[in-house]
Amino acid sequence: MDTASDREPRQERSRVTRARLLDAAVGCLAERGVSGATVGAVAERAGVSRGAAQHHFPTREGLLLAALRHMVESRSADLRRRADAVPAGPERTEAVVQMVVDAFSGPDFDAALQLWAAAASDPALRERVIPLEEQVGRAVHHAVVELLGADESIPGNREAVQATLDLARGLGLANLLTDDTARRRRVVAQWAVMLDRTLREPLPSTRSPRSTTKR
Template sequence: MDTASGVSDREPRQERSRATRARLLDAAVGCLSERGAAGTTVGAVAERAGVSRGAAQHHFPTREDLLLAALRHIVDSRGTDLRRRVESVPGGPGRTEAVVQMVVDAFSGTGFNAALQLWAGAASDPALRERVIPLEEQVGREVHRAVVDLLGADESVPGTREAVQATLDLARGLGLANLLTDDGARRRHIVRQWARMLDQALAAGD
């Protein structure tokens, strides 16, 4: 067998496999967002992705494997988006508001909706819950650290860590409120006011 030909044959197969996996993950996120964890089956995801059930099970042998991979996909996508957004955060007086808005935006959209549905499913599924919690803790740490760095906050100062964590909790709450109705106008006012309060809290600590 020609070695070069064998390598060239494998590369297209690997590319097709990666493309199929990506379609399945995107489909799983969409299913979670629209149907919830209960409606996100391997068959439903395979149909949405336009692949056979067998192909889906080749990549994700069990439903739990698929759900956890979908959550990891959400985490990775959120991390990529945060890194991109960080580069555009302005300096000066509007920086805190821009950082708060970035965090609020991170807890919105299809990915957040899908993660929320998975959290709800994991709450009544101990095995799934055990695997979901470490990923969610990772996300929390990454976003928290990004906010601390962007604000130049000193967490050795009493109250600073709590102020940053309250920002993340606020963002989750606003994301939850936005699931049923478009809460955009109210959210903008809250973001602006929270940024003022956060500035005051950080200045008091300094």
């Protein structure tokens, strides 16, 4: 009969194996795409048997979706750490923009892009992927608003923050094919200047005045 002390090491081994499988799935997705992220390939990369992989994730879809959730949690945790380290003063806006750009780059983002591409032609997968990516988008958007003190009730501010996220996604996509670090640095610096100016000097209201002409 198993005792509590016997079960604890087993549970820890199971947790470690699951984490290795998720990390391996992210790596396979980033490097080989969805077609290359098979259960066998993930198990081999994780250094476990195929049977052990299927014990934790009976289906390939379950493994890939768990990997996506793992990526979301990892990116969210990294965002929180970076947000805590954002400096005050004149360099703050550029540091925030760089934080956003970094949130949409790296192996986790590369792997997520592969799932996005697959979800574009797979309605069932798309239904599962969209809420998780929206979760990341909301977290990053909220962090930018909080860190820069952006008043989204002012015309143009919400759009400026959202444009920052869209810019970061675009740079992440471009970086998937080529290393454009130097160009990205210049883009980040220039966008920070423009964003700072927009938030400090908001656009006038775009709402049309009510007509006083009687009909």
